[in-house]
Amino acid sequence: MQKVFVMSHPVAFDPSTLKYNEAGLIPAIAQDEVSGEVLMMAWMNAQAIEKTLETGRVTYWSRSRQSFWIKGETSGHVQELVDFRIDCDRDCLLVLVRQTGAACHTNRRTCFYTAVRDGAETELMAPMA
Amino acid sequence: MQKVFVMSHPVAFDPSTLKYNEAGLIPAIAQDEVSGEVLMMAWMNAQAIEKTLETGRVTYWSRSRQSFWIKGETSGHVQELVDFRIDCDRDCLLVLVRQTGAACHTNRRTCFYTAVRDGAETELMAPMA
Numbered sequence: 001m002q003k004v005f006v007m008s009h010p011v012a013f014d015p016s017t018l019k020y021n022e023a024g025l026i027p028a029i030a031q032d033e034v035s036g037e038v039l040m041m042a043w044m045n046a047q048a049i050e051k052t053l054e055t056g057r058v059t060y061w062s063r064s065r066q067s068f069w070i071k072g073e074t075s076g077h078v079q080e081l082v083d084f085r086i087d088c089d090r091d092c093l094l095v096l097v098r099q100t101g102a103a104c105h106t107n108r109r110t111c112f113y114t115a116v117r118d119g120a121e122t123e124l125m126a127p128m129a
Numbered sequence: 130m131q132k133v134f135v136m137s138h139p140v141a142f143d144p145s146t147l148k149y150n151e152a153g154l155i156p157a158i159a160q161d162e163v164s165g166e167v168l169m170m171a172w173m174n175a176q177a178i179e180k181t182l183e184t185g186r187v188t189y190w191s192r193s194r195q196s197f198w199i200k201g202e203t204s205g206h207v208q209e210l211v212d213f214r215i216d217c218d219r220d221c222l223l224v225l226v227r228q229t230g231a232a233c234h235t236n237r238r239t240c241f242y243t244a245v246r247d248g249a250e251t252e253l254m255a256p257m258a
Contacts, residue, residue: 010249029158029167036165038158041221053245086250087240088233092170094241104217111216112223116182120139121215 013053015046019091025061026093030071030103033082033096039103040111042069044093056081058095077101102128142182144175148220154190155222159200159232162211162225168232169240171198173222185210187224206230231257 020026025043032039042060044052048068051059055070058079062069072078079097086093104111107127115122149155154172161168171189173181177197180188184199187208191198201207208226215222233240236256244251 010246010251013245013248013250027156027170029170031167038160038167038223041156041158041216053248084245085241085253086243086245087170088235088237088242089240092240094167106217108217111218111221112214113217114215116142116213116215117139119142119182121142122139124214 015049017090018046018049018086018093019089020045023063025063026091028058028060028093028095030058030079030095030097030099032099032103034098037110038112039079039097039099039109042071049093052081052095053084058097072100075101075105077103079103144178146219147175147178147215147222148218149174152192154192155220157187157189157222157224159187159208159224159226159228161228161232163227166239167241168208168226168228168238171200178222181210181224182213187226201229204230204234206232208232 018026024045027041028044029041030039043063045061048059048061051068058071058081060069060071078100081095082098083096102109108125109128113123113125115124147155153174156170157173158170159168172192174190177188177190180197187200187210189198189200207229210224211227212225231238237254238257242252242254244253
């Protein structure tokens with residue numbers, strides 16, 4: 001979805017060189033690689049990053065369950081990794097994904113379905129059929 | 130950039146109803162409303178959210194400087210707010226913006242200019258001229 005120019009010689013990627021918070025986590029934004037829609041934000045630790053890159057299946061760390069969360073493992077709403085990006089400060093990730101079905105647990109395509117307009121919350125989309 | 134269907138009666142937005150981390154902050158993803166490009170991720174507190182909505186100029190909380198950060202105030206690379214979104218868990222924000230110039234302090238359009246491909250870090254774009 002974006003023109004790509006390779007500007008430098010590649011260096012080996014080491015997840016330990018990223019900046020994690022005090023819980024060892026880094027935010028990961030998932031973006032639909034076709035529509036460009038921002039689907040969700042969740043957290044990864046170094047091992048989840050390794051699993052994501054190794055398997056091509058986006059894998060987060062669930063803070064509530066304190067376990068790996070292979071996106072779509074139970075729902076079938078998998079995220080196939082298309083590209084893995086790091087920000088300038090190395091403290092945030094962007095994963096471009098091929099999303100099956102809904103990214104949101106409410107069965108909406110994206111988690112960001114509520115807008116604030118004229119001071120009021122407005123729902124932008126219904127759950128998928 | 131996305132079809133919008135209003136599904137419910139609007140309710141008044143109150144920033145205190147969002148979920149903040151232990152430092153009183155919530156992550157905010159900035160997306161270019163024209164290209165759909167994810168530009169950056171930074172943090173807001175409740176007051177930064179109020180300022181953003183009141184002024185239409187995206188305002189973060191700088192963790193390093195511990196002060197408000199009106200994006201572009203010194204660089205001129207302002208972010209004009211186009212739409213303000215909340216995720217399902219109310220613990221992450223998405224701001225659609227009209228971005229002047231580079232969003233990244235390295236003078237690149239986006240902070241996410243590094244990709245990991247075949248185990249190597251690869252720069253995708255050069256600083257803007």
